[in-house]
Amino acid sequence: GENVEQHPSTLSVQEGDSAVIKCTYSDSASNYFPWYKQELGKRPQLIIDIRSNVGEKKDQRIAVTLNKTAKHFSLHITETQPEDSAVYFCAARWAAGNKLTFGGGTRVLVKP
Amino acid sequence: KAGVTQTPRYLIKTRGQQVTLSCSPISGHRSVSWYQQTPGQGLQFLFEYFSETQRNKGNFPGRFSGRQFSNSRSEMNVSTLELGDSALYLCASSEAGGDTQYFGPGTRLTVL
Numbered sequence: 001g002e003n004v005e006q007h008p009s010t011l012s013v014q015e016g017d018s019a020v021i022k023c024t025y026s027d028s029a030s031n032y033f034p035w036y037k038q039e040l041g042k043r044p045q046l047i048i049d050i051r052s053n054v055g056e057k058k059d060q061r062i063a064v065t066l067n068k069t070a071k072h073f074s075l076h077i078t079e080t081q082p083e084d085s086a087v088y089f090c091a092a093r094w095a096a097g098n099k100l101t102f103g104g105g106t107r108v109l110v111k112p
Numbered sequence: 113k114a115g116v117t118q119t120p121r122y123l124i125k126t127r128g129q130q131v132t133l134s135c136s137p138i139s140g141h142r143s144v145s146w147y148q149q150t151p152g153q154g155l156q157f158l159f160e161y162f163s164e165t166q167r168n169k170g171n172f173p174g175r176f177s178g179r180q181f182s183n184s185r186s187e188m189n190v191s192t193l194e195l196g197d198s199a200l201y202l203c204a205s206s207e208a209g210g211d212t213q214y215f216g217p218g219t220r221l222t223v224l
Binding site: 034089100103 | 143145147154155156157160162167168170202204206211212213214215216217218
């Protein structure tokens with residue numbers, strides 16, 4: 001069935017360093033891969049997404065890469081800041097419609 | 113535009129009761145998806161409604177049901193509540209044919 005694995009589950013970085021979170025998915029038919037950031041007590045918010053026909057996408061300090069052959073995609077955050085501390089979720093969409101399967105989440109802590 | 117809203121924000125019920133949660137999507141959005149978020153299971157897809165029809169369904173028991181009205185507002189119902197149903201229930205809306213799902217603040221359900 002559909003499955004998304006996310007690693008690591010926790011990540012601690014020094015302010016200014018880079019953070020990388022990796023996800024693998026099970027079904028090669030997946031076509032859309034969003035990343036959400038969820039701060040404590042708040043709703044998940046989309047930070048970046050990528051479609052299956054694109055290999056890389058960048059938005060300021062955030063980038064996502066997709067390797068369809070290996071069925072994995074990664075989130076890269078450069079020059080991390082304390083406000084980047086949150087839980088990050090990757091997700092993948094397979095079927096028509098909007099069913100997202102989420103990874104287990106990565107708790108990122110940026111130490112000042 | 114106003115964001116996705118959910119009511120109520122907090123709910124306490126006892127085992128065996130039933131509960132109805134409401135979600136109002138962003139104006140013009142016709143797709144509404146529901147997710148359950150728990151510390152142990154993460155974010156899990158419940159179902160998606162589009163134009164008053166259920167388009168996708170997750171792996172939850174029949175106690176979980178939903179519907180969508182002609183104005184795109186959606187409700188989900190959980191009958192015969194169990195302790196394990198305690199969770200944050202999130203809904204998300206998206207435009208017809210759109211990729212991005214915008215989440216509401218969630219309803220925190222506690223079952224005693």
